[in-house]
Amino acid sequence: MTERELHVDNTIRLAERMVRSESFNHLYDEGMSLVEEAAFYLDGEGRAEAKRLSRVAATLYAAESMRLTTRLMQVASWLLLQRASRSGEMTLEQVLSEKAKVRLDTDSAPGTVVGWDEIPLSYCDIVHRSLRLQARVRQMDDEIYNDGAGAEQKRVLSTNPVSDQISLLATAFGHP
Template sequence: MVEQEYHADNTIRLADRMVRSETFNHIYDEGMGLVEEAAAYLDGEGRAEAKRLSRVAATLYAAESMRLTTRLMQVASWLLLQRASRSGEMTQEQVLSEKAKVRLDTDSAPETVEGWDEIPFDYCDLVHRSLRLQARVRQMDDEIYNEGASSSQRRMLTTNPVSDQISLLATAFAHR
């Protein structure tokens, strides 16, 4: 039987359990894979596609590329911290100190801005997947480290609480 961590309010924190379990590997692999995929795209196909964009779309593409790279590096940093904590390479205090430097709030430009309709589909897909991954990681971070936050505060931190929760549950139980 698997032990579950209960808290004063008798709730089970699935995100904390997931980070401490083998199912964490799934989201870790997804995150690191997305970092590699984005880097390969931006250095290869994306570079060629960006040259064919109008001036407005090329400027948007450059700004979004910086946001995408920042978002993925921050998510990767968070994932690496959790992995180091899980493996005992870092103490909880060290993780908290380093985690304070990680930002999980890098947004993207609205798709209604001029030039967005010219952005290549493969690039848009990377942006959308990175935003979904960031939302899942942000929700896990909130569950693990901000247990004192009210449920309304937690809801405000996510772009789509239902989708985020479904993704979190799917990840938590994907490797059973």
């Protein structure tokens, strides 16, 4: 058996064990509940609250809503892939192919940016919980597929196009 085959064999066993664990079930339930909660908030209470924000805070809220939605959809995609693997609906190769499209690095605007102090606390709570969830999923992904190695280096090398665009807009409108 070659070193690569041995690594794939170990990865398969580790992935199967982690995805079948009780901690995955809790993570899956938490992730899907947060997706539903965020969608319900953004379509209801959040929409009404956003209308009462200043122009700067409303722009931040809109940008952060895109980040939140992107973050949660990527996390949900990862969780669904693991569940499909768990149930035998997808092979490891299929999961790896689809997983390559999933990004678990959607950051949030810094809490010091102008306008954060106007953002409703209930929305900030959803954003913070989504960031913690993404970090846990990213850690589990790293443990399953990368043997825990190299996650920080990948995060440093990856870029976030939404964040880059928001930074450019903030600079253009004079809000560093």
